[in-house]
Amino acid sequence: MxxxxxxxxxxxxxxxxxxxxxxxxxxxxxxxxxxxxxxxxxxxxxxxxxxxxxxxxxxxxxxxxxxxxxxRHDAQVYGVLEVPSDDAVLQHLLESHAPDIARFHPGFSAADPAPSASFVVVRGDELVGAVVVRSAGDGVGRVDLDYVTPRYRDFTPGEFVYRDSGVFASHGFRRLVVGGSPATEATAYLERVGFRPTADGWEREVPTAA
Structure with a gap:
């Protein structure tokens, strides 16, 4: 016993x-x-x-x-809202999770030049993540932030942003890039949402808007 x-x-x-x-x-x-x-x-x-x-x-x-x-992959459960860079909800997320964001995205700063496209991801009435893309010129969009709140860290709500490539094409982007060498868990996610490894990081083509 x-x-x-x-x-x-x-x-x-x-x-x-x-x-x-x-x-x-x-x-x-x-x-x-x-x-x-x-x-x-x-x-x-x-x-x-x-x-x-x-x-x-x-x-x-x-x-x-x-x-x-x-x-976890159901678009009826998760929603994506494109918001201005100074949107109060986005700013609240960035401020509330600043230490956590700095841990996973040390190069990101909300004080940088205004992003060309900002998105928040929601599940019902709960804010679960954000994606911020800034123009790098010549039709290239640099993904400066792809963040998930700790509660949903085991999921990949950012994928719902990339499903609609039209939102990036509407901003004049032909390619999206992610620099650096992401962790193994992050590389699996990048591959799942359409990015491919290159010599300088990760890259994803953006189809022309219809």
Missing amino acids: VWWEIVGWIGSLLVIISLTQARVLRFRVINLVGAVIATAYNVVIEIWPFAVMNGVIAIIDVYWLVRLQRE
Whole structure:
């Protein structure tokens, strides 16, 4: 029974750890594992109220994990709004998450020349990200910011901005570029939204607007 006591403590610890997670997907995964372990432990020692409670929690976690995975690429769930560079909502996002933005985009500054195109990504009434593109001249748009809030860091809401290439063509862009050497996780995302590696970074052609 000593081993089962350890198992029970592990399950409880995982449930507690899950509550400290800002990322919604990570929270659900850790909470599910903890709830399943806690359910098994309480069944073995026959504490049925807690077994049922944790079992229901596990079912709820599975439901949300399936739903989140199903909706992560659904344009009916995520929306994109093009906004002016001085838009209050965009500025609020940039100011509220300034330290986090500096961590992932150290070269970005809201004080730089006004961007040619700015977008915010929403999920319902929740602001989940922003994409800022500045002109580099000769039809080239430099992606200076492609940011996701910590809660949705496990998802890629920025992809909904790139789905409609017409918004970039309307600003006179023929190519989009991302400089530097992104992390492995970021390169997978860039490939998924149409960028390809070049000698100077990453590049994506913009189809001519119809």
